[in-house]
Amino acid sequence: xxxxxxxxxxxxxxxxxxxxxxxxxxxxxxxxxxxxxxxxxxxxxxxxxxxxxxxxxxxxxxxxxxxxxxxxxxxxxxxxxxxxxxxxxxx
Amino acid sequence: xxxxxxxxxxxxxxxxxxxxxxxxxxxxxxxxxxxxxxxxxxxxxxxxxxxxxxxxxxxxxxxxxxxxxxxxxxxxxxxxxxxxxxxxxxxxxxxxxxxxxxxxxxxxxxxxxxxxxxxxxxxxxxxxxxxxxxxxxxxxxxxxxxxxxxxxxxxxxxxxxxxxxxxxxxxxxxxxxxxxxxxxxxxxxxxxxxxxxxxxxxxxxxxxxxxxxxxxxxxxxxxxxxxxxxxxxxxxxxxxxxxxxxxxxxxxxxxxxxxxxxxxxxxxxxxxxxxxxxxxxxxxxxxxxxxxxxxxxxxxxxxxxxxxxxxxxxxxxxxxxxxxxxxxxxxxxxxxxxxxxxxxxxxxxxxxxxxxx
Numbered sequence: 001x002x003x004x005x006x007x008x009x010x011x012x013x014x015x016x017x018x019x020x021x022x023x024x025x026x027x028x029x030x031x032x033x034x035x036x037x038x039x040x041x042x043x044x045x046x047x048x049x050x051x052x053x054x055x056x057x058x059x060x061x062x063x064x065x066x067x068x069x070x071x072x073x074x075x076x077x078x079x080x081x082x083x084x085x086x087x088x089x090x091x
Numbered sequence: 092x093x094x095x096x097x098x099x100x101x102x103x104x105x106x107x108x109x110x111x112x113x114x115x116x117x118x119x120x121x122x123x124x125x126x127x128x129x130x131x132x133x134x135x136x137x138x139x140x141x142x143x144x145x146x147x148x149x150x151x152x153x154x155x156x157x158x159x160x161x162x163x164x165x166x167x168x169x170x171x172x173x174x175x176x177x178x179x180x181x182x183x184x185x186x187x188x189x190x191x192x193x194x195x196x197x198x199x200x201x202x203x204x205x206x207x208x209x210x211x212x213x214x215x216x217x218x219x220x221x222x223x224x225x226x227x228x229x230x231x232x233x234x235x236x237x238x239x240x241x242x243x244x245x246x247x248x249x250x251x252x253x254x255x256x257x258x259x260x261x262x263x264x265x266x267x268x269x270x271x272x273x274x275x276x277x278x279x280x281x282x283x284x285x286x287x288x289x290x291x292x293x294x295x296x297x298x299x300x301x302x303x304x305x306x307x308x309x310x311x312x313x314x315x316x317x318x319x320x321x322x323x324x325x326x327x328x329x330x331x332x333x334x335x336x337x338x339x340x341x342x343x344x345x346x347x348x349x350x351x352x353x354x355x356x357x358x359x360x361x362x363x364x365x366x367x368x369x370x371x372x373x374x375x376x377x378x379x380x381x382x383x384x385x386x387x388x389x390x391x392x393x394x395x396x397x398x399x400x401x402x403x404x405x406x407x408x409x410x411x412x413x414x415x416x417x418x419x420x421x422x423x424x425x426x427x428x429x430x431x432x433x434x435x436x437x438x439x440x441x442x443x444x445x446x447x448x
Contacts, residue, residue: 031312032286038309042436057308058334065311 003080004073010047014040027070034069054079056069102209103271104128105384113273116295118280118287122199124270131197137205140174146189150275151281162224163187169227169402171213193372213400216260218286227367227402228355237380237396238264238359239271250275252292254302254310254362256281259357261328265301274299285302286315293318301325304335312414320345329362330431333368352431354402356394356409357416369428390422390431391415393412 001009008025009032015022020035036044051053056079057065066072104110110124131137146167158166163188166172174191181187207404208219212232215227241360251269255262257278269276277295278290289310292300300321302310307326310316324339331350339348360381363370375383380393393415410416421432 030314032284032309038285038305041309041312042305058332063337063443065308065338065342067314067316069314090102 001040003076007044007073010044010051011036014035014043014047016088025069026047027057027068029069030067031069031072048076054083064078100267101128101251106256109240109273112275115269116275116277116291118278118283118291120197124275126199126201128204132196132199132207133193134196135202135205136193139194140176141208142193142210143174144171145174145176146170146172147180148175148179148181150177150179151194157359158225159223166217166227166288173213200355210347213399216263216355216398228398229341229400229402230355230358230398234396234399235263236267236271236359238353238393239268244298244336246298247273249299250277250295250297251275252279252288252295252297252300254288254300254306255328261303263300263324264353264359268299284313285309289315289318291314295354297321299323299325301327303328303381306331307335307339311342316342319343322346324348325351327353331368336366336368352390352438354416354418356398357392357418358391358394358395358398360418365426366389369425369430372427375429382415385429386411386417387423388421388423390418390420392418 011025012022015035018036018040020040021044022035023033025031025034031041045057045072054076055077064071066075104124104127106128110128113124113126115122129266131139136419139383144363167187167189172189174193175181175187175189176193176195178195178197178400183229213230214229214230216230216237219225249269249272249320251265251274253262253265255265257263257266266276268274275295277292278311285306295313297319297323300319300323302325304326307324321343322345324343326335326339327350328347336350337348338346347364348366349362350368351362352360352370356362360383361370361374375385379382381392381396383393384391391408391411393413397410397416401409407416422429423432424430
């Protein structure tokens with residue numbers, strides 16, 4: 001699965017657990033308006049750390065925080081690229 | 092800044108002319124400090140509260156931080172509450188009555204200033220306990236205001252805001268900074284989103300704002316994050332890592348960005364304003380208003396900012412023989428900084444009610 005697919009799958013899972021309705025998960029959807037409250041977003045970040053082994057909110061050098069779902073996915077994609085580059089150099 | 096022997100907020104406000112143009116702005120209502128000094132929302136019954144242990148209980152759909160309804164009667168009993176001030180009928184609930192109930196109205200009505208004999212006040216702050224029942228920590232006015240330095244915030248155009256609930260220690264500190272300084276204050280509401288609060292902060296031209304790193308991460312994910320252009324950004328209550336400090340520096344390049352370590356027991360320990368996570372080793376062992384040491388890797392703090400005791404105890408059970416509060420937070424020296432190792436520590440600061448004696 002791509003990072004985008006994993007992110008969307010996790011959002012849908014959390015919304016289902018909270019019995020919340022989700023708007024269409026489009027690229028320009030503002031994440032804080034996605035129906036996930038702050039706890040939901042914290043859970044999302046924690047689960048993505050488990051799934052992807054990444055927590056760009058604490059590890060990334062990217063100083064622009066994601067506002068939309070598209071930003072959020074790219075935030076993780078960039079962090080994954082940086083990790084891959086770093087591990088490549090390490091080898 | 093504080094008048095000599097000031098023992099209450101009212102003492103520090105001086106006269107009405109000093110408060111001209113200063114406001115507390117809420118999500119649905121606002122009040123000027125001048126009106127607060129010259130009026131009453133208690134139907135003129137302030138004098139009746141003198142000398143009592145007062146529970147202040149506001150209507151709050153989400154409840155009071157760290158106080159579930161099942162523990163309310165126990166808190167009332169343990170705190171020796173003999174008066175309740177509320178804007179709803181708390182006293183009508185079973186086991187929640189007190190000899191005196193004073194209704195707090197929604198508006199301020201003009202009234203002569205009540206002369207109440209100066210007396211020391213104690214403020215009971217609730218923090219989440221490990222067993223579910225809240226811990227009840229006693230602060231006094233001096234310990235709560237000790238971190239607020241004389242001469243600080245003397246600019247007249249300061250507008251404070253905080254993502255904290257002001258019933259928590261971190262939020263109360265900011266409210267006190269606004270009131271004891273010469274500023275105004277924009278209160279956050281449990282019912283509004285980060286974006287809505289940022290919009291209100293922007294409308295009131297906030298200059299100084301605080302929150303936990305979690306609050307700030309949420310703010311930075313809001314399209315409204317650019318609605319404000321603060322001069323000072325403060326983080327506390329959780330570990331501020333380099334990523335969040337960098338993100339805030341990038342978002343608010345004009346602002347001074349600082350992070351503070353505080354707990355309800357220890358008070359405000361240190362404040363760091365160099366933009367780097369952690370704190371410098373020079374602060375450990377240094378003599379001064381706040382003294383810090385590390386024992387068994389745990390940060391210990393001694394200062395006049397600490398809580399006095401738990402309710403019902405003669406002395407503080409949370410300090411060692413030398414008067415240091417063991418924060419329980421593990422610190423580790425990495426390079427030239429001490430870093431606190433507990434990630435996303437739960438915010439242990441909260442305020443529910445106050446004013447006794």
